[in-house]
Structures are given as structure tokens and as C-alpha cells.
Amino acid sequence: MAISLAHFGVDSHFVTRLPPNPVGDAALRVLRAEGVGIDAVQRGGERMGIYFVEAGASQRPWSIAYDRAHSAISELDPSSLDWPKLLRDVAWFHTSGITPALGPGPAESTRRAVQAARELGVTVSLDFNYRRMLWSASSAKEVLPSLVRYVDVLFAGEDDLRTFLGIPIPHGALDPASLDLRACETAAARVVSEYGVRQLAITLRENLSASHNGWSALLYDGPSKTLHRGPRHVVHLVDRIGAGDSFVAGLVFAQLDGKPLDQALRFAVAASALKQTIPGDFNRVSVAEVERLGDAEDGGRVRR
Amino acid sequence: MAISLAHFGVDSHFVTRLPPNPVGDAALRVLRAEGVGIDAVQRGGERMGIYFVEAGASQRPWSIAYDRAHSAISELDPSSLDWPKLLRDVAWFHTSGITPALGPGPAESTRRAVQAARELGVTVSLDFNYRRMLWSASSAKEVLPSLVRYVDVLFAGEDDLRTFLGIPIPHGALDPASLDLRACETAAARVVSEYGVRQLAITLRENLSASHNGWSALLYDGPSKTLHRGPRHVVHLVDRIGAGDSFVAGLVFAQLDGKPLDQALRFAVAASALKQTIPGDFNRVSVAEVERLGDAEDGGRVRR
Amino acid sequence: MAISLAHFGVDSHFVTRLPPNPVGDAALRVLRAEGVGIDAVQRGGERMGIYFVEAGASQRPWSIAYDRAHSAISELDPSSLDWPKLLRDVAWFHTSGITPALGPGPAESTRRAVQAARELGVTVSLDFNYRRMLWSASSAKEVLPSLVRYVDVLFAGEDDLRTFLGIPIPHGALDPASLDLRACETAAARVVSEYGVRQLAITLRENLSASHNGWSALLYDGPSKTLHRGPRHVVHLVDRIGAGDSFVAGLVFAQLDGKPLDQALRFAVAASALKQTIPGDFNRVSVAEVERLGDAEDGGRVRR
């Protein structure tokens, strides 16, 4: 997310906690290489969370084994972060539902962050990113809805809306194969009116195979009461990890850049489609590279 | 075959002969790593058969250069194997038509093995695997049919049935593009009645391209006189070598596991489809992974 | 081009200039490995031109960063090459529009080469290969048309015909998606009559995606006034660099081999389709491998 924004030329900073050992050093080195500001990275804790990935192919799914118990960030002390100071002169603050899932410290820190951001007039976005291997739905339900009160732009899926926000929505309404645009619109409007968010963004993935996925997204805009539908790209997957984050980064950049909604959504969908053609977690594409893709499935000529 | 069964949790053992040198040691190490029992592996002979693979892509076919002349197994002494002892408490014995093709010793050993297995009530399966670079059709015809007399489950293709077993079957009847189910049924019934096998299994590969193949299979069951057709998977090929062996392993496991015929065939087709998405010769998938694929082309979500 | 011909069994020689340093040595070593004659390779100059490739995938295009300013070949001294001697007993001379783009020395050398070849009755072919990053269209226009006078077989695209040869042709007439065969025929006939070339060859690429391309070609034969259309292959791209050169090599070989036009074109299209399934720049396929592909999309069985 922060890395993708840095590649779009945005002055982006990452607030996290890394252990004071060579593994933490290596993480810092990577952030620095990709151009992310690291002045708000705290050093401390026992270990860095890691994960092991088996790349999927065709019918064989990608498989991730997480090993992030007791990570430095999970033992974050909320009082160690001075959010009003960290957020000074910041235009946008983004956080993910994974952070509060990591423990009471990160959860409290997230709450303080979004509250401070709202008070300072910083735009706040949240990606639900619910992971049932990290916490139960009932634990998440105690935390996530209360964060949404401070959120301007929410990234969520069908189950998230139903389970955490209590929005009634027909099963499969957000499934690309049976997309019910009217039901989406109704549900999105309720999220806006009940939770005070400004926009709701929803990514749409079609699992054509483990190698080929359809990829698109919806964006509901509260003020204009309009539902926008992005273009659909069929991606020959290289690495699907990081698709969600790169979509967020695309939408954040495009709105900061003042693009109109349709164009912003198009940019975010194209950016995250490109991410899935890049090995590794990072979306290293530039604004020009995203815009060159445009809407069309124009494939990739050699540029020379 | 043995490796795939070991990954399904079956206590599987491999009877072979490896040279007493570091290359044989390395082979043994791999078998052990994958969980295959090696107590029946004989050490001796001059060299280990090897092969060189050029991975194909799109219109460029996979290419294999065999270098197995004078391999340790080809110079196997039939009297060195005490089959009644090796087969004690064994539920299933599988062999391939490649073994008798390697020379008179392996051929005689195979004959003794299937005969001993039949006498001990061990289920016997045989995959014809006819390779014209190893022996002529006329040589094979002198050996293979006589083995079939002892076989319970036979794996064969259209040409095998016609050439080695003398079963009349219209040209192309087993070609997926022009599959003639009624002719298959008639031919399979004759194999059962004439040769006394219990089941005949046939894999169906469609060469959509060197990158994408359709993959399915048929199973004719003698006792119930029924022909079963497995689901069809379109596989984006990663490594097609080992597809046949992994199909055998799937069908053996599923029947040992007591699955009904349709479900067993479905399992075997799914297992061998997954194999073709894995680099290397081994099908390292677990039962749970095969069952998760099921019949549907549901592609591969990230599991996390 | 020379490498592909060598793999077809043609005695092919490469005339170029390499710096007298280990980088030039390495280039020479590769030419020798692939079977290309190197007796006409000149050593001299400051450096070897290189390029950096980022392999594309799906929507992300292949990207090439050239670094060939001041390469040894760009500072070639025309008087250092004795073309009549170099072309003695040669059947075919091929050159590309990239060479004259590199500087006045290479341009003058190219002019002398085609002139000498014509005088000696050596068949001459030229691939326009116009690269706007190397020279402006107006500079190219001063050089390329004058070379065409000496050319027997010309390889060009729609824009080349219009811009450099002044042939009127409707926009998109050579676009595979809107191919206008009659317009192609008219345009090709004018190239033949106005410039005196014997044949005009045109490759047709459809950018289905950065991973899958349609690939075919047209060949107009002056003497017989016939337009031939090659088969269409859908290639799952492994490395698209070198497609044009391998098409040229295929057509040159097939004509030297005396194949009739349709068969020659089929051979060239198949050869260059196969190239795009091979990593790296070289088309290492043999004549037998090309002929085995034939016209049909028969995919790639395992050969064993």
C-alpha cells in the first residue's frame, strides 16, 4: 500500500514496529529501497511476523502459512505513538482490519489513530481484510464497527457488510457471476447513512482458474449517491498477493490527484490488475504505466 | 506412484534396484524424504537410469531424452526377489509395462510378481505404458498379454487394447474429441470377459495446446458392468510428467479407501490434474487437497 | 537470424564489429556455440551495445531499455569491409534497418553491402525494423528507400510502406483484426512495381494479451502476382523478442531449400511461432521441429 503510493510519487510513510535485529533491519532496507518514509517506524519487540507462500498454478491454489504470533507489531504499546504529531500535515491515513486483529495493543492504537485523524481532518480509509485465522467473527464485530465511525472510505466485501455492519444484502449480490447492482447500491447507501462513511469500495474477483482471474471493482460515492462500476480485466496471474492493497493505493492516489470518480476507479482497477502480473508483494508500477493500460484489454506490446 | 500413495497416507513400498554409488544414495534419500518404504530396494548394478527433460511451452512440445540403457534395474536377477515374502500382508501390487520392457530379468521378475500376488490374493494392477523406444510392439505382445491374466485393474489406451489384447475398437473411439462411449463399453466388456481383469481404466488427454490440456478418464467396472466417466479439468500445464502414475495412485488409494466407483474416479482425475500443476515428477498433494478441488473448475483461491 | 539459420543447417556467417574486450569475447563465444561463422567479425571500437529487458506478463508489457550508444558497430568504418570478398559464393545477404540507424558508418556500409550483393547476383533481403528511438522518420526516409532499390525480399509493416515508401494504403489494412486482403495486394503490387523488389513479407501480430498473441504473416510474390496468407498460431508467449528475425530466417531457409511459396510461408510462420515459446533471443529449433508443428494447433505432446 505505502510502497505502491511511493511508486506513484506520493510522499508516503509507514507506521509500524520492527524488531531490533537483522530481520527488522532487512525489512527497513526494503521499505527505504521502495521509497517509503520510515521515520515513524518503531524498533522493538521480539520478532518479525513472517509468512511462507506456495505459489499456486491452474487448479492448485496459492497457499500461505502465517507465522506472525508474537510479532513486534502485535505487542505494540498504544501510548508509544503520538498520533497528533504523526498525522500533522498528513492528507490521508489508511489502515487495515488486520492490525486490530493482532492484539489489544494494535487494536487500541488503531482506534486512537482513526480518532486523531478524524479530529485533524485527515481523510481516513479502512480495509476490513477480515482473516478468520487471526480472530473470531465475534471478536472482530466488537472492534471493526466502532472504527468505521471514523472512516471516510471503506473497503469491504459482501460478508463483511452483512456480518460486521449488519447490512442486509442478498447472498451472492456481490459475486461477479451474479452481480446484483441494485442490491449493491441499496446496501452501500445504508452503509453511508448508518455509519457516516463517504465512500464504499468493493473489489470483484472471478476465479476463472488459479491462473486466470477476472478482476474489477465497484465504488459507491455517498455525496453524489452514485454507484460506479470499474472495467473488467482478465489477468493471467503471476502473483495475486497484494491485489487488495494495490487497489487501495490506486484509489487513494487517484482521489488525492483529483481524478473524477469513474477515472479514479478505472485507475485503481488497472493498478491492481497490473500488480497481479508482478512477482512479489509490491506494486512497482508508475502512474504512467497504469494509465497506459487504460480500460482496454490491449495486451502488452514491447515498448522500445 | 509410490510417492503419491505415501502422500495420501498409504504405507507404500517401492521394489527396485539402485546402484551402490552416490547417485543411488541420492535416489534413496528422495524416496525416504517423500515417505516411501525402502526396505525392498536392492542395491547393485552399474548405473542408474536417468532422463533429460526439456520443458515445453505453447506449441513447443515437452521433450525427453532417456539414458537408461544398462541401468541397475534392467539387469535385475529374478531369483534375487522373494515375492511371497515381499508381498506378505500387502493389499495392492502395482506394476508398469515399462519394467518388462527393460530386459529379460525385469520381465521374468514382473511375471513372478504378478503370479505370486494373484496366489496370495493381493490385488494386482498394471499400467501398459507401452514405449516404442524401449521395445518393439511384437516383443511387447509376447509379454504383456500373458501378464494381464493375473491383473485385477488394468490401465491402458486405445492402441494398447487393439495391438496387445486384440480387442476390436473403432479408430478414435477413445479420442476425447470423438469419444464413442458405447464402443468403449463394448471393448471394455471384452477385456473383462476375455482376460479376466476386474476393471479397466483409461485416461483421456486433449492437447488443446502444449500449455493447456483437457484431462479426464473412464473406468469400466467388470462386476457391475458399468462404464464411469470422470469430470473434465482444463489444466494450465506446469509439468505433465507423472500424470499417468498419479492417476493410478489416485484410483488405488480411492478404492483402498472404500470410495464408491464414481467418487474414486473423480478423486483419481482430480489428483492427476493437480499433479500437472506441480513442477517435478512427484504428486505431493494430500487427500484433503484433492478433495478440495472436487469436480468444479473452481480455480484456486488463496488459502489463508 | 544468423543463429536460426545455423540451426536449420545453413552455413551462415555474421558480419559485425565487436569490441576487443571480454564482453566482445563472450558475444563471439555465443555465436560460435550456436554454429554461426565468425570469420567476418571485426574486432574494434569502445563498447558493445547492450539492452536490459523486463519480461512482461498478462497486461504488463515487455519493456526494453537500450544502451547501445557508441557501440563498436555504430562506429564502423565502411572502408574496412571488402564486400565483394565477403559476399563471394554467398547465396543470400540479409540486413536490417537497425544497422543504418546506428550512424553514418553503418549506413554507408549497408549501402555498399546491398549494392555489392546486387552486382554479384546475391539475393538481398531487408527488414525495415524502424525504431523511432534510434532515428527520426525523416532521417530514415532519406536512407531506407534508397536501399530498397537493391532489395529482392522486403520485410515491412503498414506504417513502413506508407511513411518510407509512400505507398497509399488504408489505415488498419494490415491490422489482423481488420485485415483488408485486397488493399494489401494492391499495396504490395505497387511496392514491387515501383521499387523493383521481388517479394514483400508482412508479419501479423494480434495482441490478445501480453501472454497470448495471435501470430501469422502475408507474403506477396511479384513474379507470380500472388498474395499468400500463412496459418494463424495462438502463442502462449514465453519470450517474444526475436520473433521478426526468426520469421526472416524461416523464409530465407525455406526459399533456399526450394519450398513452394505457400509451404515456405507456413514454415516461416511456424518457426517464428516456436521462437516465441523459447526463453532468450535465439530460435534454436531445427527444421524437423518446425515441420512437426505444421499448421495445426496440435499442441505439444511429450516426445519420448
Add this chain to the structure above:
Amino acid sequence: MAISLAHFGVDSHFVTRLPPNPVGDAALRVLRAEGVGIDAVQRGGERMGIYFVEAGASQRPWSIAYDRAHSAISELDPSSLDWPKLLRDVAWFHTSGITPALGPGPAESTRRAVQAARELGVTVSLDFNYRRMLWSASSAKEVLPSLVRYVDVLFAGEDDLRTFLGIPIPHGALDPASLDLRACETAAARVVSEYGVRQLAITLRENLSASHNGWSALLYDGPSKTLHRGPRHVVHLVDRIGAGDSFVAGLVFAQLDGKPLDQALRFAVAASALKQTIPGDFNRVSVAEVERLGDAEDGGRVRR
């Protein structure tokens, strides 16, 4: 340790606890590959302890960053292991001081193990392996001496003897550069008489450079009251990790094999010298390979 014994042909089994995830599966696969019995490996817990190694060279030391907090083994439940059953028919039980350092469960398990072994007449060996990054000296002092009561063969260093066992020994007496054999003998005799161990083994490393180390060892035998000094090898280090474990394995094997003390020590020193010439943690050498080295610095001819 277990792996080295397996390569010596000993039927060796590893008692440990691995998480029920793909990382634990991979560890199990490696143990199996190297020939170690895995029937006593427990599956459970959150994660597998890992470490990151930076290979040293010349003046730059090897550097290890441990990440084993909360590993599966550290949360071992002592009641889950039935030691009398695990130790049935076992000849030798070895454990390391790292295990009790990992937490109260492993500490209690170790205590129960050595107690059960002693009762069953199984030879017990313990390598102190004190790591100050795992526990304080005072914590270790509460645990290690009480274990020594059950130990037959103890592996320890100068600081261990002084700090944990309270044996007075002059500073530097066990430093290879100033080795005081008489003081060693006196100290070793006290360990034997005060703690009831049968043998005390001490490795001697000279840090000539990070690339070259002198390597030897001492063995004090209680019953015969003799101090034995092993040969000295100057090792050009490839990977020094695992030297201690391979020395233990060498001494255990040699004694199980009935070698006299001098020969046993020579074997153990040679085995562990060879380990340090092998990349990775495992000592994959056979008995024949160790014996071929012998005492002499005879270097390594090509064997062919």
C-alpha cells in the same frame, strides 16, 4: 546429532514437537530424508523456531539471529511424553542444555527423560550448550546441575564447569592456546567424583581466523582415570554450525561401536572436522569417510 548418527548407520530417533503446518511438514520431510526415525515426533503448537544465518568470512564473524520464541517445542507438555515407552530398547539417550532453556515444559520433560533413562539403564549424555540469549546463568544454574546427576557422558566447556558445576579451574586452562592438561585432569576428576558422570568431553576450537580454525577435543574417562587428547585438525571452514552436535554424534557412535577411547575420540574429532567442511547443519559423512580422514592432515585427493 540424530542425523549424523543415522548417516553412521545407527537407528536413531528424534523426540521433538513440530507445528501442524507446512513448515513442520517440511522439517519432518528433511528428517525422513536423512534417515532419522520420526515416530516420536509430536505435532502441535503454534510455530516452528527458525534462525537466520549470515555466513562469516575471514575477519567477519558468522552471525545468527534466532527467532524461536513461542516455538512448538518451547510449549511442550511434559505429560504428553511417555518416556519409559519412548526409551524401551534404546541404547543411548542424548539431550542438550538448549532444551531446558526453552521453558518450564521442556525443562521438566528433560528432567523426566534423563531420570527415566537412568532407571532403564539407558546411557545418558548431555551437552551443556549454554546460550545466554535464551536464559540467565542463574536460571541455568537451577536446572543444569540437577540434570547432571543422571548423566553418563557430559559435554561441557571451561565456563560451564566453573559456573554451573562449581568446579575450580584456572582461567584459560581449556583455551587451546594455553592448554593446561594437568588442570584439566584435576577438574575432570572432580566432575566425575562429585556428579557421578562417567566421562567428560571438551571440544577445543582455535579461532585462527573466521576462515581457518584449529579443532580438537579432550576426553576424560572416569573409570580408567585417564585424560585423552584428540588430534588437531586445521579446518578451512565452510560452515561451522553443527560442529558440537557432530562431535557428540561421533563420540556416541564410536563408543556404541566399541572403539577404544583414543580411537573413539579420534573418530569424533575427525567427524566434526569434516562437518565444518560441509554447507548446512547436517553432517552427512559416513563412517568410512570419517575413517578415511584419520588423524593426518592428508588433505583431500580426488577419489575416482
Add this chain to the structure above:
Amino acid sequence: MAISLAHFGVDSHFVTRLPPNPVGDAALRVLRAEGVGIDAVQRGGERMGIYFVEAGASQRPWSIAYDRAHSAISELDPSSLDWPKLLRDVAWFHTSGITPALGPGPAESTRRAVQAARELGVTVSLDFNYRRMLWSASSAKEVLPSLVRYVDVLFAGEDDLRTFLGIPIPHGALDPASLDLRACETAAARVVSEYGVRQLAITLRENLSASHNGWSALLYDGPSKTLHRGPRHVVHLVDRIGAGDSFVAGLVFAQLDGKPLDQALRFAVAASALKQTIPGDFNRVSVAEVERLGDAEDGGRVRR
């Protein structure tokens, strides 16, 4: 040099010129990763200078093939750099004799830089780094001595002193095998008095073999009129490239850090010895790692 300083915790910035292409992007990414400030990096020019290295071993020397003709930096426009602004609040400015060797633009830029630094009271250091493949001794003689007028700390060798500064010094006086400390002192004192530099630093390399080198250095301090001799390290070479730069960085850091002369020299020698044990050009060691080495050849224990 800048990278090593960044690893010592110094806020270090690199003034250079990189081409506006992906190769320049990659260079920038590396600088950022290693923590070097890049705000003064200019983008422009045709290409980036590169070099090809063949790693030496034993009697086979390291071999470098430079390819830096027409690099972006060689075509630097002196008027594009506002040195007074670039040097504001800077404590130390270092440059190398390679820069003026690249062309008139870089030479003039270097002259302006050292002049501006002197005027602003910034400490200036210069490493002669004379490369005869870049310019002739006579060309260098026109440029280098005039730069020395502005230099505080000079890094040079015996030939440099004699050839460029006209200092009479016996042949071999600075050869480690025949070091003549008195002659060094006399020569150094003349450099100080005649050219107004404050310190003269000289590295001493003994080519024991291509694998093992002795490494040390001398430092003459003008104000105190003292000659200091650093410790000698015998390095088992991993990568000797960058030894000189890392010595400069060590001496700059140690003096900025206020270390006394002997300690500063010791630090610089140790830092550059460690560099030669690290693959690649960068000295990634921290201050603590350098200080841990100290003077002694204490080799490298495992740190854990």
C-alpha cells in the same frame, strides 16, 4: 563511500548524475536502500556507466572490464550544480580522482566543488585513484595538483606522490615488503608543507596471493607532524573491490566522530579489512561491527 558512511549512521548524500531510464532507477533504488540521501542526484544523459567483474581466486587475478564511455556523469554540465547550496550545512566533502578523469565537465565540476567547499569551511578530502585506462598521466597532472590546493585530507599512493605532486621518494618506500617509514614521513611532510593539505593517508596492500592479502595503512598528520601506522590484517579475500572507498569512509567517520588519530586509523583499517570479506561493492558494516574486530586477528566466532 557514501554507502559505508550511511551504515555508520552518518547523514550522507551522493552528488551524481543518472540517466532517466530504468537502469538509472535501479541505481537510485540501491542508494535509497542503503540509506544514502539522493536529493542531489541529477537525472539526465544517455546511459549509466557499468563494469563487468570476473572474480579472481588464488593465482588468477580479479579482472574488471569497464564500460563507462559516454556515461551520464561524464557529460555533466558544471553549471547545473549550485555547489554553495549543495554544501550548505555539510561537514565533509569527499571526491575521487576518477571524476575529473571522466571528462571536462566532471573535471570543472570537481574544481568548483572543492573551491566552494574550502570557501564554506567544509572539510575536503580527495582520493587520487589514478586510472591509466581513463586518462594519461600527463592529462592527470594538469588537473590533480591544482585540486590538491583545496584539499584537507589526501589519499594517495607512492606513484601518485612522485608523478602528480613531484615529491621525491625512494622507489618501494611505500611497498609493505620494504616499508621505509622515515622516507614516508619526509615525503608526507613535504606534501603538507608544499600543498597545504592537513593529512595524508596511504593504504598498504600486500599481495600474498589473490586469495590472501595483507592490509594496513599509514596516516600522516600535518598539525602534529606525526606519522601513524595502522594494524595489519591478513584478509582471506571475498571481494576486494571497494577497499579504498571503505578506508576513506572509515577515516572520515572516525574523525567526524572525534576519535584520536591512532584510533581513527585503526577504525579505518578494520572497516576496510571487513569490506573485503563482503561480496559486492558495499561496506555494510556498522560501527559496532568494526569496533568488535579491533586490532587483533581474533577471527570470527559465531555471535549468538
Add this chain to the structure above:
Amino acid sequence: MAISLAHFGVDSHFVTRLPPNPVGDAALRVLRAEGVGIDAVQRGGERMGIYFVEAGASQRPWSIAYDRAHSAISELDPSSLDWPKLLRDVAWFHTSGITPALGPGPAESTRRAVQAARELGVTVSLDFNYRRMLWSASSAKEVLPSLVRYVDVLFAGEDDLRTFLGIPIPHGALDPASLDLRACETAAARVVSEYGVRQLAITLRENLSASHNGWSALLYDGPSKTLHRGPRHVVHLVDRIGAGDSFVAGLVFAQLDGKPLDQALRFAVAASALKQTIPGDFNRVSVAEVERLGDAEDGGRVRR
């Protein structure tokens, strides 16, 4: 051998037999890359001989597992080679004792080759290269001495002289640690007088360790009755395989080049010392690189 000569600029050709499969193709490609003439390479036979190498280090020896039974060359038909034609205009013919060890065909071919060479006045050299894993000493004794009758320059070791040529020589006389130059001279003179060879060359290897070897050689010249001793290099081994062949190549080149005996021997020793610093079997050094090493242990400066 042939490859090393090609790198010295000698027009060298390799007579061998390679199987007509992709493995043989790959071998041919490598020969061509290194500049060896391949017009006398026969295609035929079943397989290519291969070997597996485990690189040694320090006390751990290099280990080779040969797999060359039934190689194409071992089944060579002597009548298939027209030696008088192959040797036309050839200056030197070299062969190794490994060839006749491979079977009756290669043995007879070798006999015919040396006989033809002698008749045509081609200088003949033979390296005994006795491998006891290929044939027994008694078999070798039937073949090798009869070949020596046609040999001009013989490469042999102490055991070879004693066992195959029946020359009495004290044990250890050719061991570098106890070199008895007078006994060498006497033995060499007898080889010359009894077998009619012109020169006898003997390499001297000291196994200081598996990482460091002393390396030198002796050359006895029959006509001048002089024994020459080459310089001694201590090599930090990178890959010792190919040392003997590169020594032969060095001596052949130096004599063809007209160097006096001492210089020729120095060249051959230096060339083969350098070989052992290069990974892989090939000695890719040029004449200039060998001469730059000279006699002195001057290590390897960076050349730039």
C-alpha cells in the same frame, strides 16, 4: 586439453563419438563455443558418458562418481576412423590412457591412431591417466606399453613407470615431499632409451589440504639428457579437475610455440595452476594470462 589449446589460439580438433541425441548436441555446442574444431566428431552410439562431482573442501576430498559404461565412445568402431586422413597436416596428436581403457574398440582405435601419426611424422603424446575403476593393472599392462613405442612425449607418474613400463624407481622418488631428483633422472633416461620416447613429463602435487595444494612438474628431455624442474605454485583450489589435461595443453602449446624447455615447463605449470582456480573442467586462460602469472607467487592484483 583441446579446449585449453583452442584458448591458446591453436587450431585444435577433437576426435570423439557423441550420441545422436540432445545430450550429444549439447556437448557439441560446448566444444564449438570454446573454439574446438568438431569436424572429426562422430555421431552414434547409445549414450554419453557422464560423471557426478561433489566438490571437496578442506579435509573433505573431491568425489567423482563415473557413469560412463556403454558410452558412445566406448563402442567406437576402429574401422570408422580414417586416421591418415584425420591426421593430414596435423602437427601434434595427443591421447590419454583413458581411451583404451574404455573397451576393445577404443583401444584398437588408439593403436591405429598413434601408429598412423608416427608414420606421418606427427608428434604423438600420451597421458597414462591410469584409472583402476576402468580396468585392471594387468589389462592395462597389455595395452599401454605397446602404445608407448609410438609416443614422443609421455606423461606419467611414479606408479605408472614401475607398473606399466617396468622401470625400477625407489618408492616415493616422485613424491614432492621426498623428491629424489637423481633417481628421477635415472628412471627417465631408461624410459627414453628403452621405449624410444623423446620426453617424459611428470606432474607433482602436494596435498597440503583439500583446499590448498602445492603444484609443480618435472620434464626430462631425451635428446639433451636434461631434467628440468618447474616452479612450485601453492594453489588455493577452486576446481582441481582438469589439472592434468591443462598441463598437457600447456606443454604442447609451449613446444609448438618454440619455447625453450625451461620456459615451456614454466608455462605448462603456470597454465595448470591457473586451471585449478577456475570452476569447471575447462582452462579458459589465454597465453597472455599464463605469461602474466610467470613464476612468482605474486598473487592477483585487480587488472583495471
